[in-house]
Amino acid sequence: MTVNLAHDLDAASIRTHAVAADWRAAITLAGDALAAGGVTTDVYTAEMIAAVEKLGPYIVIAPGLAIAHSRPSPAVLRAGLSWVTLETPVSFGHKKNDPVSLIVGLAAPDHDGHLEMMQALAGVLMNTEQLAALKNADSPAEVLALMSTPELTAERKAHS
């Protein structure tokens, strides 16, 4: 648990209280946020949407959570993440895990070079309390602070 997800996440790649009309708009937000952080080009956004069109909403891997991603391609500039929380959750057409309120955009230039980042991501997404606090965060700075300082989550819980 020494890996800090905030190291892989640029403030420019975080959106809170974002507004999306549907799943395509939600993935587009995650793609724009990746591009804003210099992780991908806009082409990658289209690839992420095409992946869902082809394979279905399998990227909704837990209740309320979609991991938007595509395969390694020239549109990927480096391994990285984006983090988008929605003001109003949207449906991805998943049978069990809809509606989605958090979209994590993910890009990697190869299959193996980003395992530490994935471990850090899994650590955050599996920590129910930390995840709840992150979903309620009001700014990119607050998201990064919560990721960097797990103690903040406990403090917030005590005050709520």
Next chain:
Amino acid sequence: MKIIAVCGMGIGTSVLLKMNTEKVLRTLGIDADVEAADIGVARGMARDAEIVLTSEELAEEIGDVDAQVIVIDNFFDLDEITEKLTGALE
């Protein structure tokens, strides 16, 4: 024993599923190799695997293989993974 965690692209959800499956296997004391794979190579890899873990949408894509195909609804629910793996190994 060989277990394959399958996702569409092989970089994201299958890696998360592989990590959590390894965690469950350690708790259960079961020795197995878990590999992450994308849907394109999964069919070939499933030939010498006992178990394939994936999501419902992709289970349909994998189609008919000798390995047992198990559908996981919540990739972060260790209880669900534990229950379904235990059921498959009995």
